[in-house]
Amino acid sequence: xxxxxxxxxxxxxxxxxxxxxxxxxxxxxxxxxxxxxxxxxxxxxxxxxxxxxxxxxxxxxxxxxxxxxxxxxxxxxxxxxxxxxxxxxxxxxxxxxxxxxxxxxxxxxxxxxxxxxxxxxxxxxxxxxxxxxxxxxxxxxxxxxxxxxxxxxxxxxxxxxxxxxxxxxxxxxxxxxxxxxxxxxxxxxxxxxxxxxxxxxxxxxxxxxxxxxxxxxxxxxxxxxxxxxxxxxxxxxxxxxxxxxxxxxxxxxxxxxxxxxxxxxxxxxxxxxxxxxxxxxxxxxxxxxxxxxxxxxxxxxxxxxxxxxxxxxxxxxxxxxxxxxxxxxxxxxxxxxxxxxxxxxxxxxxxxxxxxxxxxxxxxxxxxxxxxxxxxxxxxxxxxxxxxxxxxxxxxxxxxxxxxxxxxxxxxxxxxxxxxxxxxxxxxxxxxxxxxxxxxxxxxxxxxxxxx
Amino acid sequence: xxxxxxxxxxxxxxxxxxxxxxxxxxxxxxxxxxxxxxxxxxxxxxxxxxxxxxxxxxxxxxxxxxxxxxxxxxxxxxxxxxxxxxxxxxxxxxxxxxxxxxxxxxxxxxxxxxxxxxxxxxxxxxxxxxxxxxxxxxxxxxxxxxxxxxxxxxxxxxxxxxxxxxxxxxxxxxxxxxxxxxxxxxxxxxxxxxxxxxxxxxxxxxxxxxxxxxxxxxxxxxxxxxxxxxxxxxxxxxxxxxxxxxxxxxxxxxxxxxxxxxxxxxxxxxxxxxxxxxxxxxxxxxxxxxxxxxxxxxxxxxxxxxxxxxxxxxxxxxxxxxxxxxxxxxxxxxxxxxxxxxxxxxxxxxxxxxxxxxxxxxxxxxxxxxxxxxxxxxxxxxxxxxxxxxxxxxxxxxxxxxxxxxxxxxxxxxxxxxxxxxxxxxxxxxxxxxxxxxxxxxxxxxxxxxxxxxxxxxxxxxxxxxxxxxxxxxxxxxxxxx
Numbered sequence: 001x002x003x004x005x006x007x008x009x010x011x012x013x014x015x016x017x018x019x020x021x022x023x024x025x026x027x028x029x030x031x032x033x034x035x036x037x038x039x040x041x042x043x044x045x046x047x048x049x050x051x052x053x054x055x056x057x058x059x060x061x062x063x064x065x066x067x068x069x070x071x072x073x074x075x076x077x078x079x080x081x082x083x084x085x086x087x088x089x090x091x092x093x094x095x096x097x098x099x100x101x102x103x104x105x106x107x108x109x110x111x112x113x114x115x116x117x118x119x120x121x122x123x124x125x126x127x128x129x130x131x132x133x134x135x136x137x138x139x140x141x142x143x144x145x146x147x148x149x150x151x152x153x154x155x156x157x158x159x160x161x162x163x164x165x166x167x168x169x170x171x172x173x174x175x176x177x178x179x180x181x182x183x184x185x186x187x188x189x190x191x192x193x194x195x196x197x198x199x200x201x202x203x204x205x206x207x208x209x210x211x212x213x214x215x216x217x218x219x220x221x222x223x224x225x226x227x228x229x230x231x232x233x234x235x236x237x238x239x240x241x242x243x244x245x246x247x248x249x250x251x252x253x254x255x256x257x258x259x260x261x262x263x264x265x266x267x268x269x270x271x272x273x274x275x276x277x278x279x280x281x282x283x284x285x286x287x288x289x290x291x292x293x294x295x296x297x298x299x300x301x302x303x304x305x306x307x308x309x310x311x312x313x314x315x316x317x318x319x320x321x322x323x324x325x326x327x328x329x330x331x332x333x334x335x336x337x338x339x340x341x342x343x344x345x346x347x348x349x350x351x352x353x354x355x356x357x358x359x360x361x362x363x364x365x366x367x368x369x370x371x372x373x374x375x376x377x378x379x380x381x382x383x384x385x386x387x388x389x390x391x392x393x394x395x396x397x398x399x400x401x402x403x404x405x406x407x408x409x410x411x412x413x414x415x416x417x418x419x420x421x422x423x424x425x426x427x428x429x430x431x432x433x434x435x436x437x438x439x440x441x442x443x444x445x446x447x448x449x450x451x452x
Numbered sequence: 453x454x455x456x457x458x459x460x461x462x463x464x465x466x467x468x469x470x471x472x473x474x475x476x477x478x479x480x481x482x483x484x485x486x487x488x489x490x491x492x493x494x495x496x497x498x499x500x501x502x503x504x505x506x507x508x509x510x511x512x513x514x515x516x517x518x519x520x521x522x523x524x525x526x527x528x529x530x531x532x533x534x535x536x537x538x539x540x541x542x543x544x545x546x547x548x549x550x551x552x553x554x555x556x557x558x559x560x561x562x563x564x565x566x567x568x569x570x571x572x573x574x575x576x577x578x579x580x581x582x583x584x585x586x587x588x589x590x591x592x593x594x595x596x597x598x599x600x601x602x603x604x605x606x607x608x609x610x611x612x613x614x615x616x617x618x619x620x621x622x623x624x625x626x627x628x629x630x631x632x633x634x635x636x637x638x639x640x641x642x643x644x645x646x647x648x649x650x651x652x653x654x655x656x657x658x659x660x661x662x663x664x665x666x667x668x669x670x671x672x673x674x675x676x677x678x679x680x681x682x683x684x685x686x687x688x689x690x691x692x693x694x695x696x697x698x699x700x701x702x703x704x705x706x707x708x709x710x711x712x713x714x715x716x717x718x719x720x721x722x723x724x725x726x727x728x729x730x731x732x733x734x735x736x737x738x739x740x741x742x743x744x745x746x747x748x749x750x751x752x753x754x755x756x757x758x759x760x761x762x763x764x765x766x767x768x769x770x771x772x773x774x775x776x777x778x779x780x781x782x783x784x785x786x787x788x789x790x791x792x793x794x795x796x797x798x799x800x801x802x803x804x805x806x807x808x809x810x811x812x813x814x815x816x817x818x819x820x821x822x823x824x825x826x827x828x829x830x831x832x833x834x835x836x837x838x839x840x841x842x843x844x845x846x847x848x849x850x851x852x853x854x855x856x857x858x859x860x861x862x863x864x865x866x867x868x869x870x871x872x873x874x875x876x877x878x879x880x881x882x883x884x885x886x887x888x889x890x891x892x893x894x895x896x897x898x899x900x901x902x903x904x905x906x907x908x909x910x911x912x913x914x915x916x917x918x919x920x921x922x923x924x925x926x927x928x929x930x931x932x933x934x
Contacts, residue, residue, distance in 0.1 A: 369587055378623065382517075382630065393624055
């Protein structure tokens with residue numbers, strides 16, 4: 001709870017610090033604040049305790065998710081020191097907005113009331129609409145912002161409609177109360193419709209097919225740091241929220257079937273379209289959709305193990321993604337702003353260690369053993385098989401193979417000598433963050449017990 | 453601890469090579485490391501008590517996933533360890549004549565592969581096996597990508613994807629089996645005790661077998677193999693053909709036979725016929741090859757088809773023979789490829805059409821080639837003869853026609869090998885220039901390999917004794933099931 005308050009205050013503090021005109025104190029302040037929030041969140045672990053009478057619950061799941069999201073944001077801010085130094089005049093807003101968005105994310109993992117879910121989603125999203133347009137003079141960035149805003153509002157409308165229907169049936173916003181009422185009458189059509197609408201809105205947030213159309217354009221147009229934030233923290237929070245919601249509905253067959261179709265479509269489209277991408281950010285956007293597919297499988301299995309798998313998967317996916325986006329930024333600078341996959345060519349010659357870490361991160365996303373991505377995928381398969389989704393699991397196996405293909409293409413570029421070896425300037429902090437991501441991805445695979 | 457040392461010696465040497473990057477001494481260091489491993493394996497062999505499964509290393513790794521880090525061995529593992537340890541010094545030594553760029557990296561990658569292969573052959577936990585199995589692919593990927601021949605970029609990715617397709621299906625099958633256990637465990641001992649319903653086994657068979665069918669490879673999953681073998685650097689081909697494909701055989705014994713016996717019974721004839729068709733088909737194509745290295749690739753494909761058929765004969769003769777032959781095949785592939793390298797070094801080509809009449813120029817090399825070749829065509833008194841005869845017997849017990857077709861592949865093998873020898877070595881001399889005959893190094897390399905072939909051809913008992921116990925035990929539990 002105190003973590004939540006701290007992050008809200010931190011955002012305001014950052015905004016005021018921006019007025020002082022001293023850019024160099026922003027990131028350190030934000031990082032110190034977030035670390036404090038992380039510690040508070042960890043020590044505030046109190047299973048079963050309800051806050052705001054029955055609005056929020058900080059149990060094991062939300063504590064772990066919160067700490068992970070805060071940790072990832074800290075990594076992003078560390079990267080931001082270098083990233084924003086080169087970018088614009090006014091960066092205080094960027095930090096503040098990201099912290100606000102994180103606040104929304106924290107609510108999203110711990111809500112026990114549909115109103116809080118709504119608040120969480122909106123606090124999460126509204127800063128993002130602005131952040132996506134962070135490059136003010138870039139046409140594509142503005143397009144991304146506008147597109148995200150329009151479609152996001154659309155999703156919100158669906159969401160509110162859904163809550164209204166659920167309220168109409170159960171006369172409550174409280175998850176526990178709704179859960180009881182639903183168990184008494186499981187196949188109420190209006191309730192199903194409501195749950196269906198809410199699921200659509202959440203599918204939009206996690207980028208599931210067919211509600212994914214915004215993500216490639218927004219990922220490509222938004223500033224890289226924001227893209228990384230969206231791919232990691234936002235997705236993690238949205239999945240935590242999704243999982244809590246579906247737990248409450250007890251997954252009636254109609255909803256489960258719909259989600260199954262969404263899962264299969266997401267797996268297929270994300271992976272197959274990613275194969276044909278030549279721009280790295282678009283590739284990451286489709287790969288993010290593909291990973292959404294795998295995560296949806298875990299959600300779909302809806303067992304007691306699901307949340308720990310979700311946590312492990314999203315956290316390790318976030319680590320790999322953050323590292324890769326940093327490497328992209330570095331390579332992009334060496335290639336004069338080009339974002340194609342070919343800019344990775346010659347990376348091994350230019351900086352062997354960075355190339356090695358890039359390989360590890362990509363292998364983790366691909367799910368090759370001794371990286372965390374593998375353990376995550378394996379857990380998802382176990383969950384899906386355990387829940388009886390055998391054919392879906394086989395299909396997911398084939399899609400994972402397609403995934404390996406496009407990640408390996410990037411690895412191949414990194415290890416192919418270029419005609420002209422690019423000159424990469426790596427600041428110590430960036431080096432540290434990327435290395436930390438690479439080491440973490442292996443360490444979490446070697447000791448899966450560390451997380452969860 | 454011996455097993456842990458076995459994994460760590462090549463791994464740490466490889467790491468050291470990668471970090472220190474010595475150019476001149478890299479090969480010596482790598483050779484020293486592989487010889488040390490060979491010594492260790494010999495020690496293990498010497499202290500081995502037949503019929504035992506020995507699990508000296510075991511600790512929990514990730515209990516929620518069923519993963520334990522347990523290493524051990526039985527007779528079959530020991531055979532595989534033996535062939536890996538035996539063949540690797542020769543693979544490293546072949547590098548002395550190749551002069552590839554960055555020798556420290558090449559040798560480091562080779563040693564990583566060896567370490568992971570030892571891991572595969574000693575893992576007593578299915579999940580651990582899988583981890584090593586996939587890891588062994590990574591160094592090979594870079595070996596092919598950096599030091600391969602023409603079109604290496606495309607072929608390497610195809611090879612990688614093909615193999616991983618199998619790997620992921622295996623992972624799926626494994627996940628399925630593990631979810632059936634309670635409490636969750638992926639130890640082979642637990643998985644082998646599983647009783648999966650017969651109709652589930654029918655489809656689960658392919659989930660488990662596909663990885664190994666691709667790794668071996670058998671028809672129709674072989675299309676990655678000829679290109680990859682031809683394009684790979686010589687040492688890479690030796691690793692792929694000599695050792696890595698044996699992971700396929702080993703995997704079948706560890707995963708497929710004990711876990712899905714009904715599935716095997718259901719698909720056995722199909723697999724045997726596919727294997728034999730593949731063996732015949734590869735033999736016919738090998739006959740038409742102009743490139744010696746490609747011919748070796750197809751001949752390996754043909755031999756492996758027969759191996760797989762023998763394995764699935766599912767009796768002491770067939771399965772034991774296949775295991776015995778896998779040892780012979782490893783020695784054969786390495787020596788055959790060394791000859792290819794030696795010829796290429798002298799003539800600058802591996803095109804058979806361009807060679808011819810080399811016997812006059814290099815009589816000793818021709819003699820060595822001949823001695824290697826008689827093993828390839830499975831002449832009596834050679835190791836291959838023992839293996840192929842056993843497999844032939846095993847297949848005969850299953851079905852006469854299968855045995856007949858198997859014999860046909862052996863005849864085909866003799867035809868294309870002799871024809872290749874004739875085109876390369878005999879006939880009018882086409883070479884105006886002088887060329888060196890086989891020197892001291894070539895003899896040092898090939899004579900031990902040929903000696904192994906002949907000695908084990910005359911006295912196969914040491915290897916057969918290793919294999920017989922585990923195979924008989926496995927077969928008796930299977931017959932008890934049916």
